Every structure is written in structure tokens, then in C-alpha cells.
Amino acid sequence: MAGRPFILLEANYRQLKEYAPNVAVLPWGATEAHNYHLPHGTDVIEASAVAERGAAIAYDAGGKPLVLPAIPFGNNAQQLDQAATIHLSTTTAFAILLDVARSLKSQGIDRLVILNAHGGNDFKPLVRDIQTQTGVLLVVANFNQMCPKELDAIFDEPGDHAGEMETSLLLHLCPQWVELAQAGPGKRVPFAINGLSQPGVWTPRPWNAVHPDTGCGDPSCATADKGKQYLDAVAAALGSVLVALSRAKKGELPYL
Numbered sequence: 001m002a003g004r005p006f007i008l009l010e011a012n013y014r015q016l017k018e019y020a021p022n023v024a025v026l027p028w029g030a031t032e033a034h035n036y037h038l039p040h041g042t043d044v045i046e047a048s049a050v051a052e053r054g055a056a057i058a059y060d061a062g063g064k065p066l067v068l069p070a071i072p073f074g075n076n077a078q079q080l081d082q083a084a085t086i087h088l089s090t091t092t093a094f095a096i097l098l099d100v101a102r103s104l105k106s107q108g109i110d111r112l113v114i115l116n117a118h119g120g121n122d123f124k125p126l127v128r129d130i131q132t133q134t135g136v137l138l139v140v141a142n143f144n145q146m147c148p149k150e151l152d153a154i155f156d157e158p159g160d161h162a163g164e165m166e167t168s169l170l171l172h173l174c175p176q177w178v179e180l181a182q183a184g185p186g187k188r189v190p191f192a193i194n195g196l197s198q199p200g201v202w203t204p205r206p207w208n209a210v211h212p213d214t215g216c217g218d219p220s221c222a223t224a225d226k227g228k229q230y231l232d233a234v235a236a237a238l239g240s241v242l243v244a245l246s247r248a249k250k251g252e253l254p255y256l
Helices: 013-019 042-060 090-106 124-134 148-154 164-173 224-247
Strands: 023-028 065-067 111-116 137-142
Touching: 023 042, 023 090, 023 224, 042 065, 042 111, 042 164, 042 224, 090 111, 090 124, 111 224, 124 137, 137 224, 148 224, 164 224
Parallel strands: 023 065, 023 111, 111 137
Antiparallel strands: none
């Protein structure tokens, strides 16, 4: 059985020539601890799943998406004291994204969606520079921010990292890798310096000191059904973005 033509890892050259995709999706995750119960590759699993399901929806609707292989590493500068955490500096991420955009542009694919599943990845400055340099329309889709109404409706307390939302997704996608019985409570130790937690003020969290079990959010109410509901919602939202980008004509803002 032939691979899916909209998944680059599966498609062969004949398929790709006939299919002629025009909008690419780059899943981007991270490799880091997710409390004591989720795999280090949680963000990569999530990014790949959302990208693939969203692209399948767009493909069925007549769009021409192409999901690229996932980038498995992200910005984890504050988690390097955790076992086997891999950190990409901003300059490295810039170089990767620039080379991907240039490669696609040379093949006539000038629309690229970054499907981000790691909170530590900040693509806005990179996108502004790379879009100017390459002429590729770059779009960032942070999957955990795409469907806020559904997020609030499905989960009691979604959590920030390895909480109810992420645990539910993994229970749906790969339950064999979730060991919920050994999860920590995901509590956060507040900053001792007054004023640093007010709106508009930010500094990185020294992760292991602020999150003793590396989690942020209580995973105890997670279920596979909640994960499926949220994945379905986010994939549908991404699918609509991909269809619109695939059908876009030059001159339609912001595709200039």
C-alpha cells in the first residue's frame, strides 16, 4: 500500500511530482522531561499528530499540504539539568528554519506553517527575518492556543506542561507510554522576588527549582476521550488554515 502523498516521510518521488504540494507543514517539538509519567518526546508526538491529522483534513478538502519530518529539539536552556534534555539555541533554530524555507522556495512551495508544540519555542522574531529574506509566507500555529473555547470546555485545568491536556492527548495517541500512576502533582513553587509574576513582567523559570517534578499542572483528571476531543478540534482548525493557504492567490493579504 502506497504511503500518503501529503506525508513526506511516506511519499515517493512519483507521488510528489503528480501531487505537487504547495503548502508545507513543519512540526516542531522538543525533547525534555514531562513530569514522571509522560515520555521525553511528548511535544514531538503532539506536533506530528496534529500536523498529520490537520493535513489529512485539508487533503480531503482539496488542499495540497505536505507534512515535513518533525524537528525533535527546541529551546530548553532552562532544563539542561534534566537527564537527556536537548537544547537548540535561537541561532540554531533560525538556521534550520531558514534552510527549510529556502529549500521549499526553490521547489515552488512558498507557504510554510510551523506547527509548534513546545512553549519554550518563540518563532516570531525568526519568522519576521526569514520571511523578509526568502519571500516565503510563514505562519506559526501553536497548537495549545488554537482552540481556547474547546480547551476550557474539555479540561478542568489544562495545565502548562504535562498537565491534564497533554496527558489526555498522550493517553489517546500512545497510552502504552503513559504511566499516570507515577505522575507528580505538577505544582509550581512561586518566585520569592516580589513583582516578577505580575502581568507584563517576565523572566525564565529555573525549571527544576520552580517545578520539582518537572510538570506544571495536575494530570490526575486526564482521560483518552478528552485527548481525542481536543485533538479533533485542533486538527480541524489547522485543516481549515491549510486549505485556505493552499487556495490563496498572490496578492491576497498577507500573501504578497
